[in-house]
Amino acid sequence: MSISAVRKVTVGVAVLLLAITAGLTFLTWRVDEHSEQRLLARQLAQVGTLLTSQAAVLQVQLADMGQVAVNTGARPDTFARWAARQLQQTQQSLSLWRVTDGQVSQVAQQGLEARLPADGPAALGSLKADGSLNVLGILPGDPDRLAYALRPAEGAGDLVIYAESPLPKGHRLPVTSDSPLSGLDLALYLGPTADPEQLLESTAPVPIRGETQRTTVPFGTGQVTIVGASPTHLAGGLAAALPWIVLAVGVVLSLGAAAVVEYVSRRRAVAERLAVENERLYRQQRGIAGTLQHALLPPVPELEGVEVAARYVAGVDELDVGGDWFDVIEKGPGRCVFVVGDISGRGLPAATTMASLRFAVRAYLAEGHDIDVVLTKLRRLIDVDVDHQFATVLLGELDSGAGRLRLVSAGHFGPLLVADGQGRLLECPVSAPVGVGGPAASAAALELPAKGTLLAFTDGAVERRGEVIDTGLDRLRTAALDADGQPLPSLVDSLLDALSFEGQKDDTVILGLRWPG
Known part of the structure; x- marks a missing residue:
C-alpha cells in the first residue's frame, strides 16, 4: 500500500473516529441536559407536594375550629382558646364570622386585626358552605398578608373561619443550608400564571433567571404556580464537564477503541450517580408523607389505671399518606374510650377524612354522647356515593375498675383479649362501614x-x-400469646415484627390497653 493510500486510510479513520467522538459528545450533552431538567422537575414536584400538604393541614385546622364553633354555639371565648394554639408561633389574624340573610358579622377576633379583601365582609358571605379551603388573595400592607377562609358544611353553613397569614418581608424567603429548598432559586405565585402582582414568596430576585421550569399545584380552591431554576449543576460538576471530557478523550484516543471504552465507563458512573439521586429523592418524598401521617395521629396518652401503647406503620411501597388511625380519650380513673379506624383509599383525601372523623369522635364524646350514639352520628359525615370513601370504625369503652367493656363496630374487626395465658377475639355487634348506609348497631357489654x-x-x-x-387472625393470636408477659410497648413492637412481611402495602395500626388488676 502506497504512502498516499495509507494517508487516506489514516485520514479516513481519523475523520470517522472524530465524527463518532463529535456525535458521542453531542449525545452526552443532550443526556446531561435531559437529566438536569428531570432532576429540576422532581425538585419542583417535591415543593408542590409540600404546598399541597400544607393546604391540607390548613384545611383540617380551620375545619376543626369550625366544628368546635358549631358544637359550642359559636362562643367567642371557646374560639379564642382554639385560635390561641395557632397564634403561639405566628403573627396571624384569626376570626369567626356569621352569615345571616346575606349579611356578614364578626363573632370573634384573635391575633392581628383583620384587613379583609377589597369587597370587605361580603367576600366571606359569597363562599360556598362545603368545607373547602378558599384562598382569597394577597392583601397589601406592611407586611403583605395571604387571606384564606373556610365555611363549614353539615348544617354549619352560617359560620366562616377567616385567617390572614403575613408573608415574608419583601416576599423574600430566607433559606438555610439544611432546608429542602437549598440550592434552588424558587418563586411562588398565587394563581395559574407567574403574575408579579401575585408573588407569594421567593428565594432569589424575581423574575427567576436561568433555565427555568414551572409547575402549577392545587392549593385549596386556588392554585400556586412554582417557577424554579438551579444556580448549580444538580447532577454534579462531573456531569457538567462530561461532554468536554468525552471530546478530549475522543481526540486523544482517536486511533484506538479506548475512547469508546472510556465513554461507556464514564456514562455508567453518571448513570449510577443519577440512580443514587433518584433513590434519595424517593426516600425524601416518602419521609414527607410519613411525617404528615404521624402529625395527624394523636400522642399516646398516659392514663390512670390503664396502660396504653400504640404503633402506626405505613405501607412500604406507598408515597401517599394513609387513612388508618387510633385515639384514646380518658373518661376517669381506669376508664377510657378508644377508637381504631381505617379510611378507604390513600392520599390527602383519605388523611383529611381521617382527621375529620377523629376530631368528630372527640367532639361527640365531649358532648356526653354514648359510643353507639357517636357511631350513629359518624355515619352522617361521609357518603360513599358522594365522597367516594367509606370507613371501618371500632369504638370501645373500657372500665377496668368495674371489669366491663362495651364495644360497637362499623365493619371493623373486634379486639383481641389476652388474659390468663389465653387469647380470644371478642365478638361485638357489627354494622355496615361508615359511609355505606344502614343503621348502626347497639353497643354490646x-x-x-x-x-x-x-x-x-x-x-x-x-x-x-x-x-x-x-x-x-390465628397468626395475630399466636404472636400475642408468645409476647404475653412483656411490657406493653415491647409487646406491640413484637407483634409488628411478627406480622410484617416483604411487600406489605397496607398501613397497620395496633393499639394496646392493659389493666393491672
Whole structure:
C-alpha cells in the first residue's frame, strides 16, 4: 500500500473516529441536559407536594375550629382558646364570622386585626358552605398578608373561619443550608400564571433567571404556580464537564477503541450517580408523607389505671399518606374510650377524612354522647356515593375498675383479649362501614377478667393477598400469646415484627390497653 493510500486510510479513520467522538459528545450533552431538567422537575414536584400538604393541614385546622364553633354555639371565648394554639408561633389574624340573610358579622377576633379583601365582609358571605379551603388573595400592607377562609358544611353553613397569614418581608424567603429548598432559586405565585402582582414568596430576585421550569399545584380552591431554576449543576460538576471530557478523550484516543471504552465507563458512573439521586429523592418524598401521617395521629396518652401503647406503620411501597388511625380519650380513673379506624383509599383525601372523623369522635364524646350514639352520628359525615370513601370504625369503652367493656363496630374487626395465658377475639355487634348506609348497631357489654391486655388493630395486621382472613387472625393470636408477659410497648413492637412481611402495602395500626388488676 502506497504512502498516499495509507494517508487516506489514516485520514479516513481519523475523520470517522472524530465524527463518532463529535456525535458521542453531542449525545452526552443532550443526556446531561435531559437529566438536569428531570432532576429540576422532581425538585419542583417535591415543593408542590409540600404546598399541597400544607393546604391540607390548613384545611383540617380551620375545619376543626369550625366544628368546635358549631358544637359550642359559636362562643367567642371557646374560639379564642382554639385560635390561641395557632397564634403561639405566628403573627396571624384569626376570626369567626356569621352569615345571616346575606349579611356578614364578626363573632370573634384573635391575633392581628383583620384587613379583609377589597369587597370587605361580603367576600366571606359569597363562599360556598362545603368545607373547602378558599384562598382569597394577597392583601397589601406592611407586611403583605395571604387571606384564606373556610365555611363549614353539615348544617354549619352560617359560620366562616377567616385567617390572614403575613408573608415574608419583601416576599423574600430566607433559606438555610439544611432546608429542602437549598440550592434552588424558587418563586411562588398565587394563581395559574407567574403574575408579579401575585408573588407569594421567593428565594432569589424575581423574575427567576436561568433555565427555568414551572409547575402549577392545587392549593385549596386556588392554585400556586412554582417557577424554579438551579444556580448549580444538580447532577454534579462531573456531569457538567462530561461532554468536554468525552471530546478530549475522543481526540486523544482517536486511533484506538479506548475512547469508546472510556465513554461507556464514564456514562455508567453518571448513570449510577443519577440512580443514587433518584433513590434519595424517593426516600425524601416518602419521609414527607410519613411525617404528615404521624402529625395527624394523636400522642399516646398516659392514663390512670390503664396502660396504653400504640404503633402506626405505613405501607412500604406507598408515597401517599394513609387513612388508618387510633385515639384514646380518658373518661376517669381506669376508664377510657378508644377508637381504631381505617379510611378507604390513600392520599390527602383519605388523611383529611381521617382527621375529620377523629376530631368528630372527640367532639361527640365531649358532648356526653354514648359510643353507639357517636357511631350513629359518624355515619352522617361521609357518603360513599358522594365522597367516594367509606370507613371501618371500632369504638370501645373500657372500665377496668368495674371489669366491663362495651364495644360497637362499623365493619371493623373486634379486639383481641389476652388474659390468663389465653387469647380470644371478642365478638361485638357489627354494622355496615361508615359511609355505606344502614343503621348502626347497639353497643354490646362484655365482662373482663381482673387483669389482661386488649389489642385493637386494622386490617393491615392480619390480611395478606391470597390468604383467608382466619389464618391472619390465628397468626395475630399466636404472636400475642408468645409476647404475653412483656411490657406493653415491647409487646406491640413484637407483634409488628411478627406480622410484617416483604411487600406489605397496607398501613397497620395496633393499639394496646392493659389493666393491672
